[in-house]
Amino acid sequence: MRSPWWRAAHELALATGRVDVGGMLRGLTAKQFMAWVSYMRLHPIGERRADYRAASVCAVIANVNRGKDQKPFTVEDFLLKFGEEAPERKQTWQEKQAVARAIVMAYSVQAKDMN
Numbered sequence: 001m002r003s004p005w006w007r008a009a010h011e012l013a014l015a016t017g018r019v020d021v022g023g024m025l026r027g028l029t030a031k032q033f034m035a036w037v038s039y040m041r042l043h044p045i046g047e048r049r050a051d052y053r054a055a056s057v058c059a060v061i062a063n064v065n066r067g068k069d070q071k072p073f074t075v076e077d078f079l080l081k082f083g084e085e086a087p088e089r090k091q092t093w094q095e096k097q098a099v100a101r102a103i104v105m106a107y108s109v110q111a112k113d114m115n
Contacts, residue, residue, distance in 0.1 A: 008037045015045045055079045 009021050012033075018024040025033065044052055055078035062073040091099075 005037070008040060009033075011040060011046055011048065012036050051080050 009025055013019070013021045013024050016024065028036075043049075052075065055075045058078040059073045059075050062078070066073065
């Protein structure tokens with residue numbers, strides 16, 4: 001499991017065009033690095049920022065089209081999750097069946113009734 005500090009250091013390196021993360025960190029004081037981490041929490045940079053933009057558009061579209069009694073969607077509902085953030089979930093048999101059908105259709109094999 002990678003620490004949040006590890007991820008923050010790599011995000012900062014990407015944003016500043018550095019490939020040597022260790023060299024970048026050696027060039028910063030602890031106070032400077034913590035200031036950057038605080039800034040990135042308030043104002044995400046790079047791909048995380050792009051994910052927030054896309055998620056906000058998805059939330060607006062979903063909320064415009066949601067039912068009257070349905071609870072509103074949030075931006076967090078649409079944020080992509082990676083690594084340790086991603087919840088583990090097993091496929092249902094229906095999802096597995098849908099994948100199998102898609103594979104069969106993709107290879108143009110005549111699909112038999114898979115029910």
